[in-house]
Amino acid sequence: MMGRQIAQVFAQHGYEVEATDEDQQALKTGIDEIANGPYGIHASVSRGKLTPDQASKALANIKTSPKLDDACRNANLVIEAAFEDLQLKQNLFQKIESVAPATAIIASNTSTLSLDKISQKISVRDRTVGMHFFNPAQVTKLVEIIRGTTTSPEMVEKASQIVREIGKTPILAQDEPGFIANRLGLTLYMEASKLLEDRLASLQDIDTCMKLGYNHPMGPFELADFVGLDTRLRNIESLYKATSDSKWIPPKLLREMVQQGYLGDPTRKTTSKGGYYEYLQVKR
Ligand SMILES: NC(=O)c1ccc[n+]([C@@H]2O[C@H](COP(=O)([O-])OP(=O)(O)OC[C@H]3O[C@@H](n4cnc5c(N)ncnc54)[C@H](O)[C@@H]3O)[C@@H](O)[C@H]2O)c1
Structure with missing residues (x-):
């Protein structure tokens, strides 16, 4: 649910997005919902929020990739939005670290899990940050930025800047259960x-x-x-x-x-x- 919404928001703001999911069907339904869902790109055109030209550019900005490695290889920012499960997210962060460029920001959309714990098994912990979007991300204006104990101030600033670029307002939360x-x-x-x-x-x-x-x-x-x-x-x-x-x-x-x-x-x-x-x- 959230992965496709976040992908759409970035694509509409001119970012090139590579979406991946271990469930290939989820990738297909995700793309369909991005195009045709109630908050999707065609609906935005009908509501006068996007021009047809902007809509086709946004759709062209999103690619899907069945493999995490391919999706992350050239990423400047990776946003993980898998099930809310600590071990699963820890493993995903490890995989992301091993395949993403050494400068990439590694973010989690977790709602409740500790960013410090999610980042525990990786070595580039200063580059991890929480970016908690709200459902439906296409219309909600808030993103919570979660600072772990090892997140660098530079990463917090970069993540906040990106949030502003996609038309949303960041608020800063500490890495405490449930954030704000x-x-x-x-x-x-x-x-x-x-x-x-x-x-x-x-x-x-x-x-x-x-x-x-x-x-x-x-x-x-x-x-x-x-x-x-x-x-x-x-x-x-x-x-x-x-x-x-x-x-x-x-x-x-x-x-x-x-x-x-x-x-x-x-x-x-x-x-x-x-x-x-x-x-x-x-x-x-
Ligand atoms: N649903 C919401 O309103 C909402 C709002 C804000 C944040 N969140 C957070 O976003 C995250 C996702 O929630 P959701 O509601 O989108 O869940 P969802 O169940 O709709 O989607 C999770 C996706 O993760 C995929 N996945 C699971 N393990 C994977 C792996 N190892 N590799 C690749 N893909 C994998 C699943 O196939 C599924 O498509 C959670 O952390 C949740 O707490 C959810």
Whole structure:
């Protein structure tokens, strides 16, 4: 989900992008969504955000490559956006270090994992940085820049500059569980889950509360469905692992839904049976 969104943002701002994924089907559906998705390039033309000429240039800027080595070989910046799993990201960082140019910035889009831990096995740790984009990256204006203990000030500045170049605003977060955004956003989601599981409020009323009362564009459950429930579960599990704080014990209902294949909004995740609204049979 995030890899394709980030690729599109860079391509629309004139960067040449090489996208790679171990799942070849994900590369195909990714390119299709970049072109034809609800926030895709053709939709941007219809909304008057891109001219047809800019659209074809943006599409031409994106190539896919089934092999990580090929995708990274000439990169100035590598942004890793694989599953939220520490070991997997550590291994990917090692591979990226071994194939990317010696000057490349190595960034992770992790939502919750420690950048220091992700970078632990590599030697160029001063060049690693967190670049946490928000979903949908094509329209959200924020990127959290995460500074690990070994990230050089120069890297922080370079990453922040790149974020400005692609029309977004960087904020600087320390390498603490949840950084700034998820510490705040997931706290809201955990409280919403308690209200729902304790039957103190309905799904719709909780979502309506945050939309109408606080002007959030989506309620906490609509947002969870949008983000993907499997990703949401991994994020909360990783916060629990990092902090051992019982406030981050994943909600039972969330775990149950993911186990049963309810991975979020099925129009965004084709493999999903649905999200909260489908699982609880409530009309969206
Ligand atoms: N979903 C969101 O709203 C959101 C927002 C911000 C950040 N993030 C973060 O972005 C990252 C990705 O989340 P997502 O929702 O896009 O997940 P996703 O499940 O949609 O995509 C993850 C992709 O990683 C690929 N992958 C897994 N292991 C790989 C490997 N070894 N080599 C190459 N590709 C591999 C998978 O095939 C899959 O296509 C996570 O770290 C997540 O926390 C997600």
